[in-house]
Amino acid sequence: MVFARANHASILVIFAQTSLAGIVLVITGGIVAFGFGGPGGYEGGEQVVTAILFVPLLAFCTISAALISGLVILRDPVRVEWWREHWWLVLLTTCGALGLIALACVPPFATQVWVDPNPGTGYWTPVAAWWLVIPAWLIVAFCLTNFLLPTRFHDTPADEQ
Numbered sequence: 001m002v003f004a005r006a007n008h009a010s011i012l013v014i015f016a017q018t019s020l021a022g023i024v025l026v027i028t029g030g031i032v033a034f035g036f037g038g039p040g041g042y043e044g045g046e047q048v049v050t051a052i053l054f055v056p057l058l059a060f061c062t063i064s065a066a067l068i069s070g071l072v073i074l075r076d077p078v079r080v081e082w083w084r085e086h087w088w089l090v091l092l093t094t095c096g097a098l099g100l101i102a103l104a105c106v107p108p109f110a111t112q113v114w115v116d117p118n119p120g121t122g123y124w125t126p127v128a129a130w131w132l133v134i135p136a137w138l139i140v141a142f143c144l145t146n147f148l149l150p151t152r153f154h155d156t157p158a159d160e161q
Contacts, residue, residue, distance in 0.1 A: 013148055014067075021063050021144035022056075025137065028101055029055035032128050062141040070146035080149050090143045097139035104132035 033051040073079045083090070103109055109129040116122030 017145055017147050018063055018067065021066070021141055022059050024098075024144060025059035025062060025141060026056050028098070028137070028140070029059060032101065032105065032133060059141075062137065063145055066138075066141040066145040069142060070149075073146060074149060083146070083149055087147070090147055094140055094143040094147075097136040097143070100132050100136035101140070104129040104136070 030051060033055055073083055105126070105128045107126075109132060110126045111129070112124045113127050114122055115125050
């Protein structure tokens with residue numbers, strides 16, 4: 001039976017990873033939203049409220065999806081062993097995805113959009129390359145949420161008796 005028992009250390013590891021992923025995603029999302037928000041960039045109160053509410057909610061939904069998709073790895077002890085032996089690959093992938101997010105916020109990937117909220121007061125503002133940000137965001141969430149997999153979510157032959 002899969003997921004028969006989870007010891008407290010495993011639950012603590014999952015909580016720590018999920019918290020770390022949440023912190024990284026909220027900080028990253030805040031930087032992208034405030035520094036390179038949609039057309040208009042930072043325009044004051046509305047964007048602050050939207051970012052304060054939307055970014056953590058988006059991070060929570062993304063982490064939840066990453067936890068659920070990580071169950072595929074946990075179902076197979078061979079995959080768990082491979083994932084644990086190649087922890088450096090997960091860390092390298094996370095750093096690469098964070099680098100992609102940073103790259104999406106600078107030219108030539110970030111584009112300039114003309115915003116004219118009031119006639120005659122227009123300005124250019126950068127917009128991040130969302131086609132780079134979204135996949136990188138998902139990769140960061142998956143890798144950080146499933147960085148160290150618990151070792152004790154599988155039954156052993158002694159448990160089956």
